[in-house]
Amino acid sequence: MVTDVTIEAHDEREAYCRMLGHLVPFRYCRRVAEGLPCRKILDCWFECFDVAAFVRKRYTPEQIGCFLSPPKPKMASLVELIERAKAARKPTDPSG
């Protein structure tokens, strides 16, 4: 039985990632969102081990609230990315 001695305790387990479309190790799922877990971590892993207990033990309520928050609607996130990309254009770009 694996016990949660360290945060890496479950890193070698694998499950199907419904976002990517293939098997991934747990170490990917617990760090993918800028070091925080994927928002689907409970959905994808609860059949494999007590992931809720793992999350409860390893993350603060604020962190949990952050990574379990729903994503922005697609349109809103696209518009945001467009604005960010425009800002990434070089200042001398004539089409800016």
Next chain:
Amino acid sequence: MNVKVLLDEKEIPRQWYNLAADLPTPMQPPLGPDGKPVSPDMLAPVFPMNLIEQEVSAERWIDIPEEVLDLLYRWRPAPLHRAKYIEEALDTPARIYYKNEGVSPPGSHKPNTAVAQAWYNKQFGIKSIATETGAGQWGSALAFACALLGLECKVFMVRISFDQKPFRRLMMETWGAKCVPSPSSETKAGRDVLERDPDTPGSLGIAISEAVEAAVTDPSGKTRYALGSVLNHVLLHQTIIGLEAKKQLAKIGEKKVDVVIGCAGGGSNFAGLAFPFVNDKIHGEDIAIIPVEPTSCPTMTRGPYAYDFGDTAMTTPLLPMHSLGHGFVPPPIHAGGLRYHGIAPLVSQAIVEGLVEPRAYHQLECYAAAIQWARTEGSISAPETSHAIACVIEEAKKAKEEGKEKVILFNWSGHGLMDLTGYERYLSGQLEDFPLPEGMLKESLAALDGLPKPPAVKSGKW
């Protein structure tokens, strides 16, 4: 009995169906990050105007250009199969039909929209399309479509997927696409991530940022972005699946469909088959329409929620755990509250209306279903497709118990020949099955009592 129902090319549907024209409660306009409606010119850097027009259209029927049909003829009309072999195995009075979307060259339903998007881009004068992909199903569909039209295609493939799925990457490259592991040094978004974490395995979010940036910052202005699900125009293109199915069922004398099933991730697979039947339901037909997905954590599938899944514009954060006065983590969310954020708004609204009723199935049940399918019908299914098959089997068994000759239709959205490691794990008994402690469920449900539920915008008819 014919196992396959074929349509001649001249019988192919010549219009796509737009559910937005018929939803009882009109869709709210999409909102930008500032909370104001998104205007077409805000999307112009990434989409050609002809696709933006489709995105916001309220027209019920939109003509499919002849040139797009010509592209689709390579594999469409797709066959409708009678699943008589699994019917016999289940000893069910139900008649099970499925659309075989695995016949497309990339092996899934994704090219139905990829070729349309590529064509509209080319019409607009675009020379190159950028996109993101994980395992490569969408990326390969777009690469295929761009190859047919002589467009350049750049695919930002999530690093971990780039390393793990070389065959899909090779498919893309065979079709002429340039496949770049993301994050890459080709964009500022990628460089910023690499600077913080050079060994990052990447994410879809980063890959999307890179693809959008590649489109927006192309100095020639001839690059745009394409995506494989969620947005209205993508679902629109997929309705050719359901429209063909209706013609095929009519051809063999099936007057009514009782159950329509499709797997729902971003929503395009489900919507493609189901939306033409949702229209029938809106107009009085008695049809059970079921989007299926992998199980969600049951602690998150009951009770009221902090925000409504139908209100896809809400960005209200979750109720902080401590405000529940409870030590349990995480705050339980209703089935729709979390799970359906990220799904297409049109599908979300259909769920809110009660027109479609989502279900979820455990992974072991899905693999068992897929194995039974493979050993009767013959084909090896994609993991997502296996969820639909699990639902089909459940409905077929129900029909047997009820003694009813139900007509069940589902979307066999693609093969699993690139996903055999999952089958290997199942067959070798490696798939884990952790039983959720009952006490945890009871605790989380008790914590929800009395929480306010935001109102859903719906007609209330279903």
